[in-house]
Amino acid sequence: MTDRFERGKRVVITGMGVVCALGLDTAEVWEGVLQGRSGVGMVTWFDVSQYPTQIAGFVKDFDPALYMNPREARRMDRFSQFAVAAASQAMRQAGLDLAQEDPTRVGVEIGSAIGGIGVVEEQSVILKEKGVRRVNATAVPMFLTSMAACQVGIQFGLKGPTASPVAACATGVVAVGEAMWRLRLGQADVILAGGAESADTPLVLAAFSRMGALSTRNDSPKRACRPFDADRDGTVMGEGSVVFVLETLEHARARHAHILAEVVGYGLTGDAYHVAAPDPEGDGATRSMRAALQSAGLQPADIHYIAAHGTGTPLNDASETVAIKKAFGEWAYKIPISSNKPVVGHMLGAAGAFSTLVLVHALRDNLVPPTINLERPDPACDLDYVPGDARQVHVDRCMANAFGFGGQNASLILARFKE
16 A cells, blocks of 8 residues: 555545436436346437448437526537536435535546537538538537536536546546545545546547447347457447546545445556557556555455456457456456446446446445346456346455556546445
């Protein structure tokens, strides 16, 4: 355990909110994850007839008017609307009364990988077809990647440290991990942390398809993403937001908050290998997991479940398997590990935050969800990836992995709260 960790404050999670392809509240979403119900379906909001991939995990029946007035909603991209909704849910679950808080001690750490790309695409067409004077005057504050965090701060009057990490698909874990350190170092008492993304757009879907990163099983959307399976052919795009209320234990106790979990470890590394492909030897991912264990003062055998990055791409799943073996040694074969990408899609900047939500529920219920669509395990992915059904497992400490393009690797450890 490092000196920095020992000097810091304990950090706990007291609330969480979610908007994703499986639903619009944590209870509904967790039930879907446990049942292996997939929210992936056909893309219908633009013409995908010429696209190799025509499926995505998209949010259904979302009404921003439940969380903000229509005028405010029109000035936000969808990813920011999702973040405001998830933050509102999280504060409600946490019982956080902002009227009783010093707003300068309540911060925001909500990141996104791509931000308001839908606005960029839409306004580019308007510029080309109708000219400069028809471009939306509020386009810039709609598409900036930092706007999810800023809009949450504006909507709720939060004036503490406000940041927007951008770490590709590792963003959600980075946001929670960095919020933990800010709280440990005394920079705030409460931080709303997580990720938000809405990038199921024509250009993004085309670009990811051209990379060969997406599954082309268009005839079977719910069975398309197949992490760790020998027949996997790519991931599936997803959208949504997950936000947590993190606070110092001292602050949570003072307001008699119900504590859901404790954030105890965090690791962040770089591969320095390739702009898109993971290091096949899993070097950066291995060091990320080891760093998280070290910062938590834990040994490999102390971890009872891993929410894997598990994208369903041939390279990622194989390299993550290698990395887990290196980081955990023989214990790697005894840890249940699962991926949630087949049920919600790959939520990019919100993916790691979604895995963190899974960890909180696993700690609460002693249940780990299955990796659905895992029917013919790849011999190179020979760990316990929980095929079939959810499994009853005693979980005291668990880890989430999130690995992004460019070789950004983040790992987070949560623990059951104990006095």
